[in-house]
Amino acid sequence: MSLTLENIGRRINKNWIIKGLNLHVAKGECLALLGPSGCGKSSTLRLIAGLDKPDEGTIKINHKDVTNISPVNRRIGMVFQSYALYPHLNVADNLSLGLRIRGVPVSEQKKRVNNALGLMQIESLFKRFPSELSGGQRQRVALARAILRDPKVYLLDEPMSNLDAQLREELRPELRNLILKGGQPVVYVTHDQHEAMAMANRIAVLKNGRLEQIGTPENLYAKPSSIFVASFIGRPQMNIFPDKSGLIKAIRPEDLKFSNNGLKCNLVHKEWLGSSQLLLLDSQNGLLRLLCGSEESIPEEIYINWSSEKEHYFDSNTGKRIDKSRQ
């Protein structure tokens, strides 16, 4: 099972909202589409689902061209940001409506609905209406509906954005286990880089409808291909400032260290974060963020230094990464 997007483009009037997009999601892989709002990640998901048609390119599921195939025949398991539960139907009917209209026999419907309810541990909720469920329970129902579809591909559109932070953390491993168990490719749309790193095997960063970089979370973190990716991946944000050589230099807050000599800074602001503390420092390079252990004492006169191996360089015109070895 696999999902492939080849040279996908979509335009609204004359504006290309997605252009030249190539993606491949392998069996059992979770690919996160990451980017700010308006970058085309949800539009991409809609194209894969078949809710919209691409203006160019082909979409393949299991190496079969599905670009002109109706959404139902693509067999997509989709979880919407709003969950899209039918408000006038109880949980059991929400799950069985799709089976009914596809003409699945009633005995089979009941079996599959009960199975999905059991898998999501929501058997006791089957008579409730969506308005009587908590956010987390709604999400489980929406997920059960996607699982019930026995899909070839899972599409998740910001599935956790309506949940509070604690619930999100609880659900993440469970969600990962459930959707990756079947071996289907998963596309996970999010604007939260933290969630993308936690959920995905690979992350595709999108900007203005174009693929900015794709790779494993570790790879994106260690070698961001552009200033955009560098500033988008990793919190607190990378320090980015012009270098004497005319390039743009970037360095992660955790790579800055206190030292006896080096760059002189003034402390502007301090955030104590529990396991760490974030310092906002004023220097001749502008404001810098420094992340250090919460135990560490902050010197009165702050000098900072860093290992040159931790530096990243970008072209000041194109914003693209320049590897030091090639310099």
Next chain:
Amino acid sequence: MIILFLLPAGILILLVFGVPLIRYSWLSMHAASVVTGLDNIPNGGANWIRLLNDMRFWKDAWQTVRFASFSVSLEVFLAILIALLLHQKWKGRGILRSISLLPWALPTTVMALGWRWIFNTPYGPIEKIINFMGLNPLNILSNPKLTWLSTVLGDVWKTTPFLALILLAGLQTIPDDLYEAFRLEGGKPFQAFLKISLPLLKPYLFLGVIFRLAQAFGVFDLIQVMTGGGPAGSTESLALYAYLNAMRFLDFGYSATIMLASFILLVCACALSWVLIYQSKNIYRVYNS
């Protein structure tokens, strides 16, 4: 505390609704006509006994129910179609939405006069066409079998936009992703209408039908201008009959009795429509509990 906040609206409803109702109930138990010198003399329910034996009342009641049920059902059907059409995304729908409301904005008397002219024999356009085709004139406004239908048509033409507007508002509250989720599961557009739009429109449908029933059961101006209740009383409504009793025969006691009876009919019709709209069996249920 809640009661306190409801008080202003409650008092208003009591004043404009409760007081006339009590006054009418009281009046219906009295003889109050030109014969009594307009004094109110208790007559122990004689008005009601007269009503039960009054064939003109029963005929008018039947005609009112016929008018209301035909026009409201036709309006609901057309309004759903129009609302669905105006809900689609296409160029110029904003203009069409405004234009479609025009009939409703027109004063009833004006449009009733218009219809009277359209149905006129032999000068109206409809009879002209009939004549052109070499057929016998229909005599629409003087044929008891046809005239009531022409009043239904006039009412449908005027008030369908009102219902369509309410239903359009209802359609706009239904999120698009419900339809998209349904599409992914294999739902066709018509199934989406039956299984998503229609059930979620129920509150709006009920509201619109209640409004329309109240107007249709009290129909007066349209009939008065278009037909005057004729021919041979075949389009006379209860409101018209009550008006005649009060204003021509100066029998206020009996007029109040007719109005009250018409009100009871309206309440029954509203209850029936509630049952039809809300208690219709959910055909998509698997787990009926």
